[in-house]
Amino acid sequence: MADFTIASAGSALAAGEISATELLDSVLARASLTEADLHSFLTIDHEGAQAAAAASNERLRRGQSRGPLEGVPLAVKDNFCTRNLETTCGSKILFGYRPPYDATAVARLRAAGAVLVGKTNCDEFAMGSSTENSAFGPTRNPWNPERVPGGSSGGSAAAVAVGSVLGAFGSDTGGSIRQPAALCGVVGFKPTYGLVSRYGLVAFASSLDQIGPFARTVGDALTLFEAVAGHDPLDATSYQGPVPEIRPTLAEGVSGLRVGIVRELGGEGYDAEVAAATSAMVDNLADEGAKVSEVSLPSFEVALSVYYLIAPAECSANLARFDGVRYGLRVAGETVEEMMARTRAEGFGPEVTRRILLGTYALSAGYYDAFYGKAQKVRSRLIAEMATVFEQADVLVSPTSPTTAFELGAKTQDPLAMYLSDVCTIPANLAGTPAISVPIGLDSAGLPIGFQIMAPALGEKVMFQTAKAVEALANFDARPPLAVSP
């Protein structure tokens, strides 16, 4: 049962072939087999999940199903606030914190009848690309436990890959959904900025953060997105227009679609096998009738630099709230400033400390214009370049990450090398545009390769249509060695 997709589980639940409780028990059994190796969860809420499953059973019995997620076991990243359920963001500074409210995305999942199994591991405050920055220990890759699952939403990606849940949510600030999805061999989707409310998502970089789903299939990812998307008055940056209609054209294929290959997202630094798999998929799309051409976005060459000024700047402001006063850790001090400085030095790990310092510097008097201000202008240039390219192409494609999963510890001493694993995913965050990673195969070491599809803002319809075609062409049905049936 843990090998169900959301769609197949939904059918089985609706037909009364299984109960929500049986489905929950089967994924919990899977988690109990895999967690010792994976550590994809920080919290498993046995009591809450059993109660939610029992309520689902009752609704299903009465014919009052709330829709496609009724009774479906899901998880959310530990930076989503969950009422009375520990929310640490992978940080020592929030150890033991139980929020007094649910994030809007969590509230909508509960309202859709989903069963929240628990909270997944992540890089501290979503800062990282390997989930090694969690204060509670790393998550491992289900295809090879010596490798990282990617990050920062590595726990969500790994849990979905092994079937400890049928779907999960993460947050994507520079690739934190798509890159771990690629490294773990699942689908990961970052929506257009503002389509999913950020209310209750603990903020990292507010102009870049976006919530999105992980699933085993493109169709399941869409189902998860539909459950949480839409305007929320509690998030002033949330998009007020209608959510794009995606499902009616999902299976229409790519014939006649203009597919742009991004010249800047390839070449030096890209694994030969990743490049070859990407090219082969592009050829397949052309065989299906897509009009393929190469496009150039010169600003992508500096996207990483832009990101590593804007994201830390916003992080340094957002994380000022962790000061030992209202929640979380406090280390005693003689004065309030000493208490705050000691609390923050003790509570934040090295990557978060590094980014707060970087952002504080980039925002400080005398450096603001040269760093933060300039980066925001280059960002506008990148957004303009993308708008121009999207007049010539319906979607842009690239690898999701330059490499497959790397070994634990390989990049922890070299922040810049770690940052480079997000080079393909960052542009979509800077531009606020949608992008999805779909698994297209394994390399010779048996590690998954992800294929990224980008579309213009609110262009989810054509992006999903392409993703569905890529999924069918790749026919990726391998399962990680850790996803063994009990």
Next chain:
Amino acid sequence: MHVDIDIAYVARLARLGLSAEELSFYRDQLGVILEHAAKVQEVDTEGFEATAHPLGIVNQFRPDEIRPSLDRVEVLAAAPATEGVYFVVPPALEG
């Protein structure tokens, strides 16, 4: 481009009580990252304004309606130190 960083000043602004060894460690790392990030200064941005919102959305307002706020007792329960309905902190000013 070489970047000069007064790391002790930056740490003070950020309220991070770091040791001398930590300050030196982070100063060196920030130097490397900022040299890379300084590439943005070579880009011609003539005619471009700073991005405020990637989709250009500005000033959204919601109806000014009274709604319940978070429960005060629950909020205070998460704080390290409270007294009555207040958060308690060490002295902010010298006496």
